[in-house]
Amino acid sequence: MSDIILEMRNITKEFPGVKALSDVNLSVQRGDIHAICGENGAGKSTLMKVLSGVYPHGTYDGQIFFDGEEVKFNSINQSEAKGIVIIHQELALVPQLSIAENIFLGNEQRENGYINWNKTNQRAAQLLRQVGLDENPTTLIQDIGVGKQQLVEIAKALSKEVKLLILDEPTAALNDTDSAHLLGLLRALREDGITSIMISHKLGEIISIADANTIIRDGMTIETIQKGPEMQQSRIIKGMVGRDLEHLYPDHTPNIGEELFRIEDWSVMHPTIPGRKTIDGASLNVRAGEIVGIAGLMGAGRTELAMSIFGEAWGHKVSGTAYLRGKEVKLPTVHEAIDAGLAYATEDRKRFGLNLIDDIRRNISAASLERLKTPLGAVNANEEIKRAEGFRGSMRIKAPSVMTLAGQLSGGNQQKVVLSKWMMTEPEVLILDEPTRGIDVGAKYEIYTIINALADAGKGVIVISSELPELLGICDRIYTLAFGRITGVLDRGEANQENLMTLMTKEREAA
Known part of the structure; x- marks a missing residue:
């Protein structure tokens, strides 16, 4: 044989x-x-x-x-x-x-x-x-x-x-x-x-x-x-x-300004399990031009925290205070979170981030239809196509036109469509949940470059990732989350995989 x-x-x-x-x-x-x-x-x-x-x-x-x-x-x-x-x-x-x-x-x-x-x-x-x-x-x-x-x-x-x-x-x-x-x-x-x-x-x-x-x-x-x-x-x-990637992460010199967004004492109850507190008194902030990471093991509450901030899209009895540019903001719905200047790119782009049977154009415009309305209340199709084509070019989305179905794109290009959708809302703060999951190293590099460009434009960027090297490679500060609690925050210069993991596994201290 x-x-x-x-x-x-x-x-x-x-x-x-x-x-x-x-x-x-x-x-x-x-x-x-x-x-x-x-x-x-x-x-x-x-x-x-x-x-x-x-x-x-x-x-x-x-x-x-x-x-x-x-x-x-x-x-x-x-x-x-x-x-x-x-x-x-x-x-x-x-x-x-x-x-x-x-x-x-x-x-x-x-x-x-x-x-x-x-x-x-x-x-x-x-x-x-x-x-x-x-x-x-x-x-x-x-x-x-x-x-x-x-x-x-x-x-x-x-x-x-x-x-x-x-x-x-x-x-x-x-x-x-x-x-x-x-x-x-x-x-x-x-x-x-x-x-x-x-x-x-x-x-x-x-x-x-x-x-x-x-x-x-x-x-x-x-x-x-x-x-x-x-x-x-x-x-x-x-x-x-087809080329050497001497650095897996693009070089970036941050230009960090004043505080842009902050939450204080943020707590969230589980939506179906009575009495279970999924997020417990979390406080964090992000400054203009800063890329902030959130690290945590599976089940730590990273996605739950992000979705609860984004218009209470997860959980119930959400409590705590949110501030944008120093002023308190209320974020009870996704619509109001978008209006306040927040955007959230989900970790599951195929289920929640995209309509795979619709085209790139409509996916990009989905969260910004109010901005495309004519005086009669209809969507301005010409403007919609123009804006979508602009993102197809600037984001280097590999597709023959914006009429291509999202489901026909590779994972990296689908992620670029998701980012384009939220960039079109002109947010001040972007929360990116596992932004490079399931995409290859070349496409990852492009996504990192986009994240850096967003920070350079004065946005506050929060990145949730299961890959510690990724957070260490692109973030200016990293918060750690364990059992629904913020257990620490480290600047880029002091963070490494060992001390992040120590904080990510830190159990609740005895009273």
Whole structure:
């Protein structure tokens, strides 16, 4: 049996007006964890959709060889029958069904024409043990977190006697603990002889786990690097973006002015759990031209704090005082928060930040329609297009026009549309929640440049991020949040990962 389980030769895939893949080659060794990386829009997911039959044979040029024979898949069912299973970034689970029902959906455990539920649940329990998930198979998917849902997807793949497991950004939405568990599971599957392909933007994870890493740029194969001293972050970045990034973060000299925005003794009650205080007496401020970070572990209350400030969009019985340029402001609704000069870019751009089935133009103007009204109360379409085209150019949004659907853009370009939407409201304070989540290093650099430009324009910018190096790289000050409380604030010069983590894990002091 050949040591090569998969070979894709000269794969070319075109969409109307766009060549997504151009003579891409990929060779995967049996039993390896093979990483694929590249910027958003480079063609990584398209290549995997070609492999798995989402794009059927005949819609692309080139050849695919799997397990020693040429394959021509016309559907996902055909690729799965050969042992190729893909887990997409957007998980394909039914929330209202149980774990066991999801694992065997479309592959039901039948006897005499009926589903054998005892067999279904027993087999599901075995698969859950295999992936290290301690849950009852009858638990509903909607009652478990995203990290556990990823493990259910892998259990589902194992139920199909998988030979090649493809994971598209498997840790993008996971915290550090869940990510470590999932990577440990991939190592265990490798010991069992299962080959994996992992698409990821997290270069540290690639270097730690991958046996080989193929870099794709602009729809073309750049190189494949084998595990060893050659697999370094600097080399991977150069391959992805076509240039050296000597600094992951752009140089920036802040010009910080007077205090712009402040909250004092800010407390928020949980919206559904009676008596639970999610934010407890938080106080922070941001000055004109300053980039302020908020660091905290999962569950610390970072997003809840930001959304409660932005028109009480989260929580109830919000108390405390907010000041803008020294004057107290009331922020009881999102509309009033926008009118006061605040903007909030959500961490979940696909669910809450964008309308993916609408065009760039309408997404950018969505929060500023009042500014576009004609005397008769209608939206001035010409002005709307003009303003949106202005942002498309200034923000370097890669799209042929503002009539392009937001759902057709890469993650980095979607994030630029979200930022454009809020910049169009002409805010004084922008709260950016995980602004670079799920986007590649090149697009991250562009987002950092935009954040710096906002600060240089005199805005106050608050950045929430799970990545401490990111906060250390772009922020002038960093607040730490733990268990709903502000536990410290450090200037750029005194902050490092160790002292930030110390403050992020600081428990409530005894009275």
